[in-house]
Amino acid sequence: MNDKERDDPLAGAGLDTLAIRAGQHRTQEGEHAEAIFPTSSYVFASAAEAAARFSGDEPGNVYSRYTNPTVRTFEERIAALEGAEKAVATASGMSAILSLAMAQLKAGDHLICSRDVFGTTVNLFAKHLSKFGVETTFVPLSEPAAWREALRPETKLLFLETPSNPLSEVADLRALADLAHENGARLAVDNCFCTPALQRPFEFGADFVVHSATKYLDGQGRCLGGVVLGDAEPMQDVLTFLRTAGPTMSPFNAWVFIKGLETLRLRMEAHSTNALALARWLREQPAVESVFYGGLPDHPGHDLAARQQRAFGGVLSFRVKGGRESAWRVIDSTRLLSLTANLGDVKTTIVHPATTTHGRLSDEEKASAGITENLIRVAVGLEDIADIQADLARGLDSL
Ligand SMILES: *Cc1c(COP(=O)(O)O)cnc(C)c1O
Numbered sequence: 001m002n003d004k005e006r007d008d009p010l011a012g013a014g015l016d017t018l019a020i021r022a023g024q025h026r027t028q029e030g031e032h033a034e035a036i037f038p039t040s041s042y043v044f045a046s047a048a049e050a051a052a053r054f055s056g057d058e059p060g061n062v063y064s065r066y067t068n069p070t071v072r073t074f075e076e077r078i079a080a081l082e083g084a085e086k087a088v089a090t091a092s093g094m095s096a097i098l099s100l101a102m103a104q105l106k107a108g109d110h111l112i113c114s115r116d117v118f119g120t121t122v123n124l125f126a127k128h129l130s131k132f133g134v135e136t137t138f139v140p141l142s143e144p145a146a147w148r149e150a151l152r153p154e155t156k157l158l159f160l161e162t163p164s165n166p167l168s169e170v171a172d173l174r175a176l177a178d179l180a181h182e183n184g185a186r187l188a189v190d191n192c193f194c195t196p197a198l199q200r201p202f203e204f205g206a207d208f209v210v211h212s213a214t215k216y217l218d219g220q221g222r223c224l225g226g227v228v229l230g231d232a233e234p235m236q237d238v239l240t241f242l243r244t245a246g247p248t249m250s251p252f253n254a255w256v257f258i259k260g261l262e263t264l265r266l267r268m269e270a271h272s273t274n275a276l277a278l279a280r281w282l283r284e285q286p287a288v289e290s291v292f293y294g295g296l297p298d299h300p301g302h303d304l305a306a307r308q309q310r311a312f313g314g315v316l317s318f319r320v321k322g323g324r325e326s327a328w329r330v331i332d333s334t335r336l337l338s339l340t341a342n343l344g345d346v347k348t349t350i351v352h353p354a355t356t357t358h359g360r361l362s363d364e365e366k367a368s369a370g371i372t373e374n375l376i377r378v379a380v381g382l383e384d385i386a387d388i389q390a391d392l393a394r395g396l397d398s399l
Helices: 017-020 047-055 069-082 091-106 119-132 144-150 173-182 232-245 251-262 266-283 301-306 322-335 363-369 385-396
Strands: 086-090 108-114 135-139 155-161 186-190 208-212 227-228 287-294 315-320 349-351 377-379
Touching: 017 069, 017 251, 017 266, 069 086, 069 227, 069 251, 086 091, 091 119, 091 155, 091 208, 091 232, 108 119, 119 135, 135 144, 144 173, 155 173, 173 186, 173 301, 227 232, 251 266, 266 287, 266 315, 266 385, 287 363, 315 322, 315 349, 322 377, 322 385
Parallel strands: 108 135, 108 155, 155 186, 186 208
Antiparallel strands: 086 227, 208 227, 287 315, 315 377, 349 377
16 A cells, blocks of 8 residues: 555545545556446455355455446445445446335334335335335425324334435424434435435434435436435345345446446536526416426525525426316427436436326325326426526417
8 A cells, every 4th residue: 555545635535536546446457447347256366265255254345236347336426426335336326215124124114205206216105015014194395294193112223315205395404313213213315316425314313325326326217226325234234135135236236326426416506507497487387377486585495405405406387377288288299308217317207297207096086185187397407598498488389
């Protein structure tokens, strides 16, 4: 080890430096960009070394379901950005949430989850975990009293996304972390919409953070991936589950995410700037009834979001005058925007939540969650804002 390595250049480094430098372990080839290791297994120098690696007496790679150097670089980099002791990468966002649940919960345990989480997360908890004796109560994200009322002696985990999709409701992370801890439970935050560039839930007392890396961590819609983060000790169970069940991240995908992280803060700021501009413009349009975006000062979650987040992110939604027909007309009139339920991409996407992402909800559930037929969600990308506005104006002006 030389002097340069001994005084760790990343000690106390800022977010951008960590995003660009953390976790790289240069090989003897001296490569400047991070190397990809597409290998399923590793060779040992001797039978004794193989035995020591298998028993765990000696650290090192054994098999890529356990460890892979490219995946490790991604894990170390995202852990540095979130301020976590340990990160475990997974094949997708859903396998991150599954791995956390399988590691933390057992039959008889109770889970409280915010109502507006990603639809597949609702299905995972309500339809699959329930088969193994784990019961879930869904509560409104921004009503702390509802979380308190839902608590039971057997509650082990509180799970949420903030801001919510698609209405940008905001949870008080500190209050919910305290509530969890007072009752012997832990708080897990799906930080997909903000990323650590805008919000670092561990600073507010969260115990776990999960991501769908598929979204903003990649940033260009190329790969599926996920990650769970937390303290080393509880994360050991997540790692054990992952190694046994096998939803590991591919090294190719890890490399794409490593590169995505390098521009994360710049992109998140640009997404936020474009989204705020679009929210303000939408408000001026006669065919728009209301706009939901935390960056608007009169949004009910604005003050809390301003305390917890560095900016307000790229996702907004709005109601047009009329019903489903009006909403569909605006969507179908776009020529530039991509009609897809995905988000977290440099390309702007547009979707009708009531008939796609939230289509599984009953009419009553939709009504109580505010998912009306005239609601449109836009995940604002990085095209010129004037072009995004012009594309939406075509439909809006025809209403
Ligand atoms: C997309 C998404 C997920 C699921 O991630 P996949 O990578 O698609 O498995 C989980 N949570 C949120 C908030 C998401 O947007």
